[in-house]
Amino acid sequence: MVRFRYIKIFGITLLLGLLIFLIISFFLQKQLVAIYNSQESIILKDRLNREIVILPNQKGYWAQYLNEIPPQFKELLVKKEDKLFYYHFGFNPWGLFQAGLERLGMGQRKASSTISQQLVKILLGKEFERNFKNKVIESFYTLALEIYQSKENILKMYANSVYLGNQAQGMVEASQLYFGVAPDLLTNGQILQLxxxxxxxxxxxxxxxxxxxxxxxxxxxxxxxNQNLTITDPGVIEGNMKKNSHLSNLSFELRDFVNNNARDYQLTIDKELTEKIREIVKRNIEELKIKNAKNGAVIVVKLPENELLTLIGSPDPESFEEGYKINMLNEPRPIGSTVKPFIYLKAFEKGLRPYTLVDDREYKYITAIGFPLYPKNFDYKYRGEVNLHYALSNSLNVPAVKVLEYVGLDDFYKFLEKDLGFKPIQSLENYQLGIALGTLEMNLTDLAKYFTIFPNNGVLKELKIYSSKILPAGKKIANSEYVQLVNKILNDRKTGIEQFGMKSELNLFQENYALKTGTSRDFKDSWVVGFTPDFLVGVW
Incomplete structure (x- = not known):
């Protein structure tokens, strides 16, 4: 009876231990699968489902996963790496025996890792940390993988995870990078090269x-x-790599919109349009360098949905020119006179009208730090009494200061921060009436977003970049009748002749557009924001 009881206790202990091992193994293999899934590159696609760019994974490699390994590649892979793959449980007994002899100095064995063991090392990132502790830990992971994953799945995971040089992870990337073909079109020679x-x-x-x-x-x-084996020459492969590399300017501005919760994104971006506009920006910056223009940025928004079509934060992100590695879409800069439409909008809400007169003359203000301020127009001239339509059309500074004074600084601060949701880089009280003179800093993305209230009849919406994401309807922050008063002025290219002249690059053949320009002090920043009923374009 006592003996039977011990046997029973031993059996129960054994079963309990096995159960605990299976539970632990389940979570171990689940961890491996999670790591495996996280290492697949994120693919960004444009609004027409065209591939924009494939982003490197956390290892810095490009990895696109294959769901089924081509039979010939599978056969040769198993023959080379693990002949007994389908017959062992993660460990090759003969390989372990030979490795043991080698440790005792009784034989030579360079490696004894099975495909399952190699996969575990790759996923845990321990390929180059070979010590007894790591080997024991990897053994448990290998058993867990063999218990819960099929041989075919393990082989597929390995083929998708193995590093093959030049930032190419897995056979899909390596096939495309080196040979410019899909894995199922590889020749035997190309398979052997991989x-x-x-x-x-x-x-x-x-x-x-x-x-x-x-x-x-x-x-x-x-x-x-060997007679019918074709090995591709390294020179040809180098040429293939130049054509097939995923290095792309298009990823520069889009990385901020990516997280690791999905592997495939369809964006509202138009790839072809973005490439064309970047070339235009690059060409114009080169031509304007003699005028000390060094950088540029562009944003294009589709209306009324507020869908982002183009984001250009640098003329050439791969260049080492000063500032080209900075995404200028997100960098706050003094926005100059582009703030004036917002000032006039609030003034119209408070009872002023385009025909309201304002005296354009010298005024003296005392700033918060006690210094006198004498607002000047762009040409240092005063024009006497002018109406607000004329003042905004010609972007006069002195009338803008008087209009902001009428609106009230506190009310305008509230409009910026509460209604528009603007987050200034310093307290708005530091700017005061200087806002009307263009000292307020803002980035191009925010400025374009706020400007959409004019073509969208006073409704402020978030900018949309994910095609499948449904955004809130937006909020009404201004009545459409006052918005239309501003639009009418921004659309009037004739009244603004004094500033822009009869002939201007901003005078287009059609008339269904409006725009506002702006320059910061000493012309360090130049802005244009223009819109039609269908599109808004912002340029810095």
Missing amino acids: LAAISSPTENNPTKEKNKEIAKSLAQKLQLD
Whole structure:
């Protein structure tokens, strides 16, 4: 009876231990699968479902996953890396035996890792940290993987995870990068060239001469016909890499809109339009360098949905020109006279009208720090009595200061911060009436968003970049009749002749558009925001 009781206790303990091991194993393999899924590159697509860019994963590699491995690649991979893959439980007994002899100095064995073990090392990021502790931990993970994942799934995960050099992770990326073909179109020679890179992807990838030698050696070892084997020359592969690399300017502005909760994004961006506009920006900056223009940014918004079509934060993000690595869409700069439509809008709400007269003459103000301020117009001239339509059309500074004074600084601060949701980089009280003179700093993205209230009849909406995301309807922050008064003035290109002249690059052949320009002090910043009923364009 006592003996039977001990046997029973032992059996229960064994079952309990097995149950605990299975539970732990489940979470271990679940962790591995989560790591595996997180390492797939994020693909950004434009509004027409065209690939914009593939972003590197957290390792800095490009990785697109394949759902099914081509039969020939699978066969050669198993033959080379793990002949007994389908017959062992994560560990090759013969390999372990040989590795043990090697540790005792009784044999030579370079490696004994199975495909499952290699996959675990890759996913845990311990390929180069080889010590006893790591090997024990990896053994538990390997068993967990074998218990809960099928052999086919393990093989697929390995083929998608193995690094093959030049930032290419997995066979999909390597096939496209080195040979410009899909995995199922690889020749035997190309497959061997990829397999030759596994052991040392930096030194033996297909761009190296040594890769050809290893591939031919593998052909003999795997009993393939050397006579009909075509090995691609490294020079050809270098050319393929230039054509097939994922390095792209298009990712520069879009990284801020990506998180790791999805692998495939369809954006409202128009890829072709963005590429064309970047070329225009780059060309114009080059032509204007003699006038000390050094950088530029552009945003294009589709109305009334407020969908972002183009984001250009740098003429050439790959260039090492000063400032080109900075996304100027997000950098606050003094916005100059582009603030004036908002000032006049609030004035119209308070009872002023386009025909209201204001005296354009010298005024003296005392600033908060006690210094006198004498507002000047862009040409340092005064015009006497002018109406508000004329003042805004010609972007006169002195009338804008008087209008802001009429609106009231506190009320305008409230409009900026509460209604528009603007977050200034310093207290608005530091600007005071200087706001009307263009000292307020704002980035181009925010400025374009706030300007959409004019073509959208006073409704402020969030800018939309995810095609599938439904945004709130927006909030009404201004009555449409006052918005239309501002639009009428911004649309009038004839009254603004004094500032812009009879002939101007801003005078277009159609008449269904409105715009406002702005320059900061000493012309360090130049702005244009223009819109039609269908589109809004902001340029810095």
